[in-house]
Amino acid sequence: MSNEENYIARRDFLKLAGVGGAGLLIGSTGVGGSILASQYFAKDKKNVKNKINFYGKYQSGITTDAQKHIYFVVLTINKMSVSDVKKMFKLWTNYSVHLMNGEFVKELGDNKMLPSPDTGETIGLDANRLSLTFGISPSFFEKVGLNKHKPELLKDLPHFPKDQLDDAYTGGDICIQACSDDPQVNFHAIRNLIRVAKGEVSMKWSQAGFNSYKEKDGKIETPRNLFSFKDGTGNPSLHKQSELDKYIFIQDGWAKNGSYLVARRIQMLLETWDRTALEEQEATFGRYRHSGAPIGKEKEFDTFDPNVKDKNGENLIEKESHVSLAKASKTNLLRRSYSYSDGINSQTGTFDAGLLFLSFQKSPEQFNKIQNKMGAVDKLNEYITHRGSGIFLCLPGVQEGEYLGETLFNRF
Numbered sequence: 001m002s003n004e005e006n007y008i009a010r011r012d013f014l015k016l017a018g019v020g021g022a023g024l025l026i027g028s029t030g031v032g033g034s035i036l037a038s039q040y041f042a043k044d045k046k047n048v049k050n051k052i053n054f055y056g057k058y059q060s061g062i063t064t065d066a067q068k069h070i071y072f073v074v075l076t077i078n079k080m081s082v083s084d085v086k087k088m089f090k091l092w093t094n095y096s097v098h099l100m101n102g103e104f105v106k107e108l109g110d111n112k113m114l115p116s117p118d119t120g121e122t123i124g125l126d127a128n129r130l131s132l133t134f135g136i137s138p139s140f141f142e143k144v145g146l147n148k149h150k151p152e153l154l155k156d157l158p159h160f161p162k163d164q165l166d167d168a169y170t171g172g173d174i175c176i177q178a179c180s181d182d183p184q185v186n187f188h189a190i191r192n193l194i195r196v197a198k199g200e201v202s203m204k205w206s207q208a209g210f211n212s213y214k215e216k217d218g219k220i221e222t223p224r225n226l227f228s229f230k231d232g233t234g235n236p237s238l239h240k241q242s243e244l245d246k247y248i249f250i251q252d253g254w255a256k257n258g259s260y261l262v263a264r265r266i267q268m269l270l271e272t273w274d275r276t277a278l279e280e281q282e283a284t285f286g287r288y289r290h291s292g293a294p295i296g297k298e299k300e301f302d303t304f305d306p307n308v309k310d311k312n313g314e315n316l317i318e319k320e321s322h323v324s325l326a327k328a329s330k331t332n333l334l335r336r337s338y339s340y341s342d343g344i345n346s347q348t349g350t351f352d353a354g355l356l357f358l359s360f361q362k363s364p365e366q367f368n369k370i371q372n373k374m375g376a377v378d379k380l381n382e383y384i385t386h387r388g389s390g391i392f393l394c395l396p397g398v399q400e401g402e403y404l405g406e407t408l409f410n411r412f
């Protein structure tokens with residue numbers, strides 16, 4: 001076991017055992033000896049099917065083709081020094097490589113008298129295209145005493161018109177986004193990452209989500225949100241480096257190749273939407289529901305023309321439509337959102353459902369500019385309420401031999 005692993009993991013295993021030492025545990029269960037753990041925890045380490053590489057210029061989960069499910073968690077840190085944080089991110093790097101390989105986070109060993117080093121609910125499952133993305137917020141810098149290295153652009157988001165934020169879904173110091181094609185794989189990843197850092201971090205809020213994943217001719221189609229419209233059509237092209245540089249990734253400083261992530265938990269008033277005529281729904285976005293094409297056009301990726309006219313010279317698209325306003329902001333960002341459904345709002349008896357809106361951008365100003373345009377006048381506002389919010393700096397990608405956040409933490 002490395003020093004870093006010793007630092008957190010060892011202490012936690014004892015805590016997990018709920019006793020002062022492993023010997024006591026053996027005594028308390030009355031079970032002696034051990035059966036080889038591999039008989040019970042066999043997982044084919046060579047099973048690297050559906051694996052996404054952890055290492056790369058950028059972290060995974062940003063330009064990665066969207067998977068079917070997400071588990072997004074926001075953590076607060078307890079009192080931690082920079083060196084504690086560095087150790088934790090080193091350990092998370094190591095764990096993430098294993099998790100994304102579809103492996104256990106650690107060798108299981110053969111001692112059945114100790115809690116298992118991996119919680120085990122992915123036994124028999126492959127990597128399922130798991131991606132893991134780590135981000136840190138303005139309060140993280142404050143708490144660790146790193147304010148002088150906080151990029152100027154990383155600030156709490158301003159208050160926007162119509163925001164109704166709930167503290168239970170707002171703020172936090174660190175975010176971890178797990179996306180994969182199996183919700184159990186996501187949960188396992190997050191659970192084990194938190195488990196090993198327990199005592200150092202606490203959970204603040206989390207949100208699981210899903211999308212209408214569909215593959216056609218080897219390409220993933222634009223998913224639909226719970227208003228049934230295609231969501232993601234107007235994203236920057238992920239195949240053009242110029243677009244990645246222009247809209248998504250930070251270009252200089254220690255955070256180069258990182259990206260700012262805005263997370264908004266947006267409740268969607270499905271009952272109101274379902275009482276609205278299809279024509280009005282389409283006018284709300286400025287696009288057709290079925291094809292996703294701009295109004296007045298035929299295909300999803302046809303150019304959106306906010307001034308397109310009918311044969312009498314009347315405007316076909318309203319200026320307050322969601323897409324017209326986004327276009328008028330003259331900027332863009334990468335949306336990689338997931339729908340959520342969290343049961344029923346006990347006060348209203350309606351669905352508690354909506355969109356975990358996630359956008360990646362090289363400057364939070366891109367989000368602010370678009371949201372300010374939409375804030376008061378967007379036709380969509382009648383059907384949505386922003387309930388939760390977070391801003392994070394997703395760390396640069398990691399090369400083999402490096403660890404998450406190295407360009408920031410290696411100064412200490």
Ligand code: HEM
Nearest residue numbers: 225229230231232233234266285323326327355370371384
């Ligand atoms: C529940 C809330 C939201 C829903 C249901 C929603 C839905 C949609 C839909 C259906 C489109 C058209 C297709 C597409 O290009 O993806 C769209 C476009 C867009 N939305 Fe949203 N959206 C929501 C919130 C937001 C927020 C908070 C922002 C940013 C502040 C945003 C920014 C954009 C942008 C930039 C576009 C692309 C416009 C273009 O074509 O250039 N959306 N949205």
